[in-house]
Amino acid sequence: MRFSSSLKFNAVSEWWDEYISYDALKKHIYQLEKQQQRSLYTDLESHERSTLLGGQDATKNDAMFVRLLDQELKKVVAFYEQKEKELLEELETLEKDVLKMDDIGLGGGYHYEDYADDYDEEEDDDSIGSPRSPDDTRRSPSRHRKSSSAGRVRRPTLGASTSTDLSPAQHRQSVSSIDEPRDLEASYTSNKVSRGTLGKLNTKFNTLRDSLISSQSAVEPPATEPTVWTADFSYAYDTRLLFKRRITNLYVSFTNLKSYVEINHSGFRKITKKYDKVIYSELKDQYMQKVDVTLPFTQAAKDRINDSINRLVELYTKCVARGDKATALHQLRLHQRENIAWERDTVWRQMIGRERRGEGDMEDTAGATLIHEPEPTIVDIPTPIGIFTITRRRIFKVVALAIFILLLNIQIVPGVEANRCFAILSFCTILWATEAIPLFITSMFVPLLLVIFRVIRDADGVQMSPPEATKYVFSIMFSPTIMLLIGGFTIASALSKTNIDRVLITRILSLAGTRPSTVLLTFMAVSCFASMWISNVAAPTLCFTLIRPILRTLPPKSAFGPCLILAIALAANIGGQSSPISSPQNLIALAAMDPKIDWASWFAVALPVSAVSIILIWWLLLVSYKPARSPDGEGDIEIKAIRPTKEPFTVKQYWVIFVCLFTIGLWCIEHTIEEYVGDMGVIALIPVVLFFSTNVLKKDDFERFMWTIVFLAMGGIALGKGVMSSGLLDVLDGAIRDLVEGLSLYSVVMILSPIVLIVSTFISHTIASVLLVPIAQAVGQNLPGNPTNLLIFITALICSAGMGMPVSGFPNQTAATQEDELGELYLNNVDFLKNGVPASIIATLVVSTLGFVLMKVIGL
Missing domain, CATH: 1.20.1050 (Glutathione S-transferase Yfyf (Class Pi); Chain A, domain 2)
Incomplete structure (x- = not known):
């Protein structure tokens, strides 16, 4: 903070x-x-x-x-x-x-010794709360009792002391931890008034004190002589309170x-x-x-x-x-006034904080709407119980439910289970595409509907009973792929919490110099690289923080500002395809592959594809914005250099780097050690165990993981298995076989690529992969050579390339909200259409050409 x-x-x-x-x-x-x-x-x-x-x-x-x-x-x-x-x-x-009070002792009780007969007259004459000196007329016990019960107690005149108005209840509350609670009136009456005598008394205060001590001694003899700081009658009580x-x-x-x-x-x-x-x-x-x-x-x-x-x-x-x-x-x-402790924010904490405050859903690191504007009202309908508001989301909810009920009662595809699965698929697709309800809640509908409508079949094609289907669905939902996702969250959280991400990035950026084109390319490379490890949600957030000093020092209306912001967003989207844990769509693709490819194979394809895409998009932005030119068109601007941090690495930071590199290395050679570790999901437990057991991360960090993304991915995996188990995939096989018959593999790739790009541009990238990966899987099974993994891989990479609109992925959404010092947005819709759409096409072509060649080279 x-x-x-x-x-x-x-x-x-x-x-x-x-x-x-x-x-x-x-x-x-x-x-x-x-x-x-x-x-x-x-x-x-x-x-x-x-x-x-x-x-x-x-x-x-x-x-x-x-x-x-x-x-x-x-x-x-x-x-x-x-x-x-x-x-x-x-x-x-x-x-x-x-x-002075030590010297006066209990003898100061004369302030409470007024036993005059004319109590009523004096009561009228006294001003409330006025100070009284030791020579003032002394009050009667009845008068003292009455004033005490009315909430007024005379204080001894001493230094800066004044009269204070407090009720007996307030007195008791303020010193309850010091003395046994005593009612002032009852205390005074029991110690000064004998058996109802309220007349004139000439007893001196010393006699009163002796009586008090004697009465207490009858119960328990005091260990020491009472003082004004220890006695239990009104005068001492009020003195301590003062x-x-x-x-x-x-x-x-x-x-x-x-x-x-x-x-x-x-x-x-x-x-x-x-x-x-x-x-x-x-x-x-x-x-x-x-x-x-x-x-x-x-x-x-x-x-x-x-x-x-x-x-x-x-x-x-x-x-x-x-x-x-x-x-x-x-x-x-x-x-004592408590100080408010502020903890320095990390990108991870900012991201989760926005989610918990309701500023975003965070279901999808690449496509869910993070910042919600109040939903506009379409029409208000008065009803006997109040106003019923019709909004866009409510309409979509009704439409999705109506279509679901209709498809359940109409035979669209052959087979009872397959038809019901088609209805569930359509229902979830509408809810996901429209975001009528949070995306992860839609995912939770999947296991519920699969079990209730008995969609799951066993290996022999026999419909499973609800208990059997429940065990099957939940067993596949928490798969090794989900553990891989949690391991990715652990690495991202550790890198952010120990500030390693910021330190490494600033050191790299310090090498960029002051040339606008070089700074632009460096920031794009950093944004892409950061997206590989701390997700393409946190990476642009971090980069937008780091460019603030540059933006502050730019000449007014310089084109470099909007160019840099858009470049970071586009590069972060590209980074979403660079590693298996950089986005959920990659993990969904891995889960669908059979056999799963290891990280080394993924990097062999994704890293060259990402690098070429970054360079081509960089050239596009240079041509479109001409960011080096000064606003007046004369000369070039120079960029404020990024200064690296001087703090040396700590032991904790070195420990985090070691664990991360060790884990990534095991992921890369997972096929070689598969007989020992079983799956990449088991390797993902290494950073979880090591970081939490050594207090690098704590319980609160685990609670802050983006569990909505986890449940979104779990629902997508369950739906994919439901499509396969119900027989719906077999039905799709027949239809797809007729469509691709006679086509070569590359022709299918060129047909599939634009379809995936269009879908992922307008809906969540993760949801696009949930819907399209099963289709790519079915297409691959009907082609010679069974290139299923290749088509799934291409589908996952292109899902991250959908970045032509402000709502296409979280990096674009964040970039669209960046403002200058005057509160004006750096980017508008034209910037995204003019540059985002061509960038999406470029990235898709790189995947479908260079990516295709590299996939064939590694044997897919």
Whole structure:
């Protein structure tokens, strides 16, 4: 979380203007950044390179910023000095008052000794809550009882003490952890009034005290002589209550002052670190040495605050907690203002946070709508029980249900089970395509409907009973492929949580230089590579964060901004095809392959295809946007270089890298070691066990996994098995055999490719694979040589290439929401149509040509 948010929530509201002006300093840093970047641009008149970025300009920036920091430091020092002086004086007064009360002791009870006969007249004359000196007319017991029950208790006049209005119930609540709860009126009556006598009494307070002690001794003799801090009658009770409030308030003030010092010290450290990072300076260490020797931040000042807090704890222990220091600490900390702890965000945490706040469904890392606008109302229909609102989603729900019921009652395909499976397939397809309900909920319909309508058949073609079908369906839903998906989530979470993704990416980007074309290609390569390991949901989110410094320093209306944002989105989509765990559609394809190909075979095809696609799309964007040209058409722009992080790798980061590389290596040679590990899903358990057992990841991280994607994939696998088991796939075989009869394998590839591209452009990439992989499987089984795995592989790769619309995959959706400093969108629909559609076609052609050749080379 940003420090500005931490400052906002942790600061004492009354002191807000006295804290470091962090946001104002940050804005000034960005202004210096813009000025610095302008000095890099080519002089349009002389065409000579500016040299202002040298030592003089950097020194000037440092001196200017140091003056601003000094102003803030002076403000903090002045406020601290004033506040510390006030609090120390108040503490000294409090300690003197405690000593005075020690001297007065129980004799101070004369404040409660007023037994005048004219109680009623005095009651009318007294002003409520007015202070009374020791010489004031003393009150009668009846009067004291009446005022107590009315919620008014006279306090002893002492130092800064004043009268306080509290009901007996409030008294009891505030000191319930100190004394046995006592009703003030009952206590006073039992200790001062004998058997209903309410007349004039001339008994002195000492007699009252002796009576009180004697009555208590009859029950249990006191171990020591009672003091004002331990006695259990009204005067002592109220005295403790008074000092409890004074000590507590002063304790809170000192802890607030301590927090004030800590927050401002963090503020100076954070802002100087921000300055060094943005301006490429080394001011932080030098200026923090100055801060550390300034009054509020010196060790002597910290010791004074801590000493004052300890003195208050001792006073509370003596005056309120009856000598129990542990109780005193506990009670004081209950009153202490709690600071709000902020944890630095990772891309993974941001992504899951958006899902849990309802800003996105996250069912599909490549195609589900993540950001939902309020659904527009089509029509409102008044009914006797209220207004019934008709929306688009409700219409689709009704349509899907109607078609499902209709298909169940009409014989479309031969075979009872096959016809019912066709109805289920149609019902789920409509819900998936329209997103009428969350995608993973539609997936949960699949096992429910397969069992209820008895669609599953055994190997002999006999319809399974519901108990048998249930066991079969759930056994195939949690397959090794699902465990592979969870293993991918574990790797992604570990890379993000340990900040390895950001460190590696910034180091790579630091090599890109300042040429727009080179920076563009580097960002595309990084986005694609990141998508392979932290999914094509997290990768663009991370990259869009890293390009903020570049976007801030671009000339107004520069074409490089929208070009870079679109390039990252398109590259992230391409990255979705590069590794088996980069997107769910790849895992669905792996699950359908027989035999499954290993990771080495996948990389042998996917990496060259992705690399060629990235380069061709890069050329497309260069021609379309001409991003190197300055907005006025004269000269070229230069890009702010990315500065690599200086922090060295930690032992934990090296451990995460080792486990990830070890796991990926085993995946690549899985066929060789299959007799030992059984399946890639077992290998996926390695990072899960090692990261969680060594506290790299914790229980909360496991709970944050995108389980909606897991259930979406499980439903897709179950539907695919249902299509095969019900006999529907055999029916499709017959129809497809007639369509592909006489066609060569490559002709089928060229027919299948555009179909897959169109479907994946308009619906979720994962759902496209759920629907189209069984078709590719059926087509392959009817071709000579049974090239089933080849067609499934091509289908999965092209599913990731559907990126022609703003809604085509999460990377596009995220790119479409990026805004500049004025709140204007960088991209519009024309940008996607003009560049996204050609990029989709290019990627599809690369898959169907180069990808096809490579698949034949590896033996598919």
